[in-house]
Amino acid sequence: MEFTEADEGASVFDADREKFGVVTEVRDGTAYVEPDPTLTEEMKAKLDWGSHEADEEAFALKGDWVEAVEDSEILLRTRPEK
Numbered sequence: 001m002e003f004t005e006a007d008e009g010a011s012v013f014d015a016d017r018e019k020f021g022v023v024t025e026v027r028d029g030t031a032y033v034e035p036d037p038t039l040t041e042e043m044k045a046k047l048d049w050g051s052h053e054a055d056e057e058a059f060a061l062k063g064d065w066v067e068a069v070e071d072s073e074i075l076l077r078t079r080p081e082k
Helices: 041-046
Strands: 011-013 019-027 030-035 059-061 066-070 073-076
Parallel strands (some): 011 073
Antiparallel strands (some): 011 019, 019 030, 030 059, 066 073
16 A cells, blocks of 8 residues: 555554554655554554654554555554565
């Protein structure tokens, strides 16, 4: 899946409808998500969001993790495909 500027501002949810964050920017087809402050370190690790520059606030969202995009909401798969 390739993201567009229309996806900016979309809320990102896991398969259980728990909010992960919000798309703050789309660059070159990649969505960058600012994680919800309540997102646990365990959930960040599942999304491979644990290794980024300390000054970065947003994380790249891989298109193959997405199950659906509807009404400004992005729903993630139960388990991201590898």
